Amino acid sequence: MHLAAENLAARRGNNLIFVNISFCLTGGEALVLTGRNGSGKSTLSRVVAGFLRPEKGSVTFTDSGGRTDRRPSEVSHYLGHRNAMKNELTVGENLDFWRSFLDDGSQTPTASIDDAAEAVGLGGIIHLPFGYLSAGQQRRFAFAKLLVAHRPIWILDEPTAALDTDADRLFAALIREHQREGGIVLAATHQPLGLNNVQELRMKGFAGGEAGVWGG
């Protein structure tokens, strides 16, 4: 399985945000996007997730059987700055919606809603409306969405914003587990996530990006 981006360029409004971005990730690998505010990390994440059309270049997904007919957006989880949960629905109702909406049909076993809540350290409160929760609790449940439906690619934009150090460690462990199971991770972040098998792409705005290595 691999995810390949070739010669990507993206525009927001009238401005070219980056050009000449290429990378190739195989199962188990992670790419961390770093760079100053406004350098294009979220834009690149959204292009790979299929929410923005690239100005140039392409993103392709090849599954473990060599199939290339599925778009990356069909096989990716996207965790953006916003949590994408309805305040009026309970946590359980929100996760139940995402479980059926995101199901990729692969029949890969996934966590139950209760187990996903336990995995993010918040068992026992899935009956509460999402809007009642603290910012960090909301972020934890937004992450739990990744556990209730299987998708081989995780695209994470500032996944640890609003989190305490316990949750930082917990998310890192869940991401490493996804890698161990052969998943691919693309994460935009300002702080090291403590991942294994990770490369860094330092975004530089219009100049594109510079590949490097971050972590073990």
Ligand SMILES: Nc1ncnc2c1ncn2[C@@H]1O[C@H](COP(=O)(O)OP(=O)(O)OP(=O)(O)O)[C@@H](O)[C@H]1O
């Ligand atoms: N809808 C839009 N229209 C025009 N310009 C936009 C739009 N969205 C983002 N931009 C611009 O694109 C550039 C890249 O933004 P982006 O959000 O990708 O940066 P980032 O590296 O993720 O920043 P941060 O670290 O602050 O999250 C910024 O200059 C931003 O102002």
